[in-house]
Amino acid sequence: MPLGEVLYESGGTLSHVYFPTTAIVSLLYVMENGASAEIAVVGKEGLSGYLCLWGESTPSRAWCRAPVKHSAGSAVDEK
Numbered sequence: 001m002p003l004g005e006v007l008y009e010s011g012g013t014l015s016h017v018y019f020p021t022t023a024i025v026s027l028l029y030v031m032e033n034g035a036s037a038e039i040a041v042v043g044k045e046g047l048s049g050y051l052c053l054w055g056e057s058t059p060s061r062a063w064c065r066a067p068v069k070h071s072a073g074s075a076v077d078e079k
Contacts, residue, residue, distance in 0.1 A: 001025075007062040008049060014058055018048045026065035036061065 001023040008014055010030040018025065021044045028036040039060060042048045048062050 001064045001067060003064055003067050005064040008058060010059060010061045011057055014049045014051050016049055023064050024066040025062050027060040027062050029059060030061050
């Protein structure tokens with residue numbers, strides 16, 4: 001997911017659930033005057049867009065805040 005990619009806009013009907021396994025997604029509440037406030041951050045432990053399961057629109061805007069590059073290692077000592 002590239003930096004700055006908008007997943008969905010405030011007031012829109014959602015069609016997908018997003019599992020940001022390699023990114024951090026920021027959820028913004030967009031006010032009437034166009035200003036916004038961050039209301040949540042979703043990473044690899046969560047999901048975004050779950051309201052699509054009920055066919056509802058969302059009050060928030062979601063965008064890729066940071067593409068994450070990571071490496072994994074063993075949590076078990078394999079001697």
